[in-house]
Amino acid sequence: MTIALRRVAEHEWDTVYEAVSWAFGGLFEPAAERAAWRGVTDLERAFALWDGDAVVGSFTSLPFRLSVPGGALVPTAGVSMVHVASTHRRQGLLRRMMRHGLDRAREAGEPLAVLTASEPAIYGRFGFGVAAYALQAEIDTARVGVRVPPGADDVRLSVTSPHEAAPRCEELYTRLVPTRPGMPARQPGWTEKILLDPPESRGGASATRCLLAERDGELLGYARYALRPRWTATVPDGTVIVRDLDAVEPAAYAAMLRFLTRIDLTSRVQLGMRPVDDPLVHLLTDVRRSELRTLDRLYARPVDVAAALAARTYAADVDVVLDVTDGFCGWNEGRWRLSGGPGGARCERTSDPADLALPAGALGAAYLGGTSLAALAAAGLVREVRAGALAAAATAFAWPVAPWLPHGF
Template sequence: MTSKTSGTAGSGAADLRILRDEEWDVWYDTLLRAFGGVPEPAEERALWRDLVPFARALGAWDGDTLVGTAGAFDFRLTVPGGASVPAAGVTTVSVAATHRRRGLLTALMRRQLDDVRAWGEPLAVLTASEPAIYGRFGYGAATFGVNAQVDTTRVTLSVPDGTDGVRLRYADPGAAGAVCEAVYARQVPRRAGMLARRPGWERMPLLDPPSARDGGSPLQCVLAERDGEVTGYARFRVNPRASVSGHDGQVVVQDVEGLDPATEAALWRFLYGIDLTSSVVMRGRPVDESWQYLVSDLRRCELRVRDALFVRLVEVGDALGARTYQAPVDVVLEVEDAFCPWNAGRWRLTGDPKGASCARTEDAPDLALSVRELGAAYLGGVTLASLAGAGRVRELRQGALTETSVAFGSGAGAPWLPHGF
């Protein structure tokens, strides 16, 4: 299946077509060049080849030259209420620097969203290398992650009862992979924004090329157990450092998952107390994660928040009806969506903590907003009230904004994307 997009005057046209098996190397090399051209380790390249679904990957060709790429994983995303909803995981998007400003990115996004709709997936999600790009295609920043560097020489932990009853032991990361994945799978329905791991994705957190260690150790793993059952795990590296004042190593956290408060606390206490280290570094952790309420001094943790998952409603009715709402809601939304016009117009959303429905209506609207704002608020991590404060949601019926904003909350913790794609 191919399609064609016009370029600027004199630039010719580009053919868009599904990736063929024999085109993988040039496709991936084109993508890497767009992100700086640094080669990846062979094992990482091989893993991406196994994970990328060729039937959902696109190439844009100018004659015999590949000048653009895009792909879409077939994920299932946890939404408020715990349902696992099909979502296209947009990835590997690039346009060659020689072909910028010719409409290629718009063409790739157009073709891709048409395909996602044809696949029957109500959501598309992505992580953005440049966040300013994707708003015009209807994507809104819906989850955020915390980066932190904790000074463990000056920050102590106050742990809950039961922490001392959790047994910790080192384990080979590969050998422990299956039990860690079982813990992860139990966590997925608990928090909106988490991704159910498709076959093959369990290999991603175990990828450990020396070039990615930044001077640190090979990946290490500790399992948490209670009564013989694995209740959590931590995967991390130690970066040994020293100065004239003594050892000053860093613990670089990759993953921490615990099924209960005592397990989580035991894992964090372990990471904070590793010998010959003075700091714990973490990236992309949940904005409401428990460790922030265990530490003695949050100021010495150097928190920084960054956008993570961007959400796009491909089918407004199906997407809004797939989640639950933490308070009863009955509201008519006037939705603007120039890029996917099938979504534009009025939708009546009715729902509560047990379920929801969303259908076309001719009734008078209560709120007006674009599909971008719906994407930002969809997982409950961004409030409609906050968006209204920025002038991006308009209240047309008095009281509708507060009612709907409260209902859209996730109710079970801040939404979180556990890993990139």
């Protein structure tokens, strides 16, 4: 029977979602979680593969506006809910869905596509490279303290409900988005999804609380956290689980981190998916007892090389001809002249000789400024054609702050 690829209809949503849940382990999420995913999914961009009446694959493209170096918010296809049934592997079905999804992104004028990978080995062949990493930490608060900068003691801290504080927290988040590449502007439905906290999903932890940091009534930062109580014999040994931690100034960030490491009856603080240049690395008195770990986080690829490269700014003036190979999106193949700097850039096709040669995946990895073109060259993924071009381009593509994806999709 022919396997059909078609848009997901409203009455098919639950069937497709259940198939995705089985593909990711068969642990079904609460009804509220399913409803939240439906709230952020545009069914015009959700597709499934059908073998008769059975769903054997799915592919969703979430409409994002992603921050890039320089602060612009670029229309981006957020690839999500991708799966192929184990009964239908090695039939080219993932390639078929990816082909369809990236073609539609191009038609929609989205210069970028991004995803988070459950299995990193899969997506390199479709031109995706690791554009942002994340830091995880588990702090032994019995042995590790927090150094605070001047002004931290002037910050007023209070604890409230995440839903009550949401409007103010989202306003602060919106201010932060242009300051760090890789952050998505919140689209409708995402705030509700992020705040979702069904008891069935807490894993023995408490309900989430929201810590607010203020000075003279102005919100400077917030943290959403939960507590997982535990006793070892008669000794309290609980964990503070930090879900979000955002601040617009160092003193507020440090004051909140200090508070979180001093909560009664706890002996550790877990922070997941932080920026790799997170201030906590410099504020903790002993990073060796903080179990720092770096993970791949956000994968990116250019859907439209010219539009993507022109959408960001560059740390230094750059004038370079890039010879791009792209075996999956052939329209990106060829030589492109990138000219620009801190004030903006343009990128257009050229017949001039190449300065650097690289595949689309390497360009995606370097795009947000967190992966050095020089490091990619050392791995054999970028080739310098004109002497001196690599150092100049690597300097221009770099960015002062690391890219960061604050929440999954």
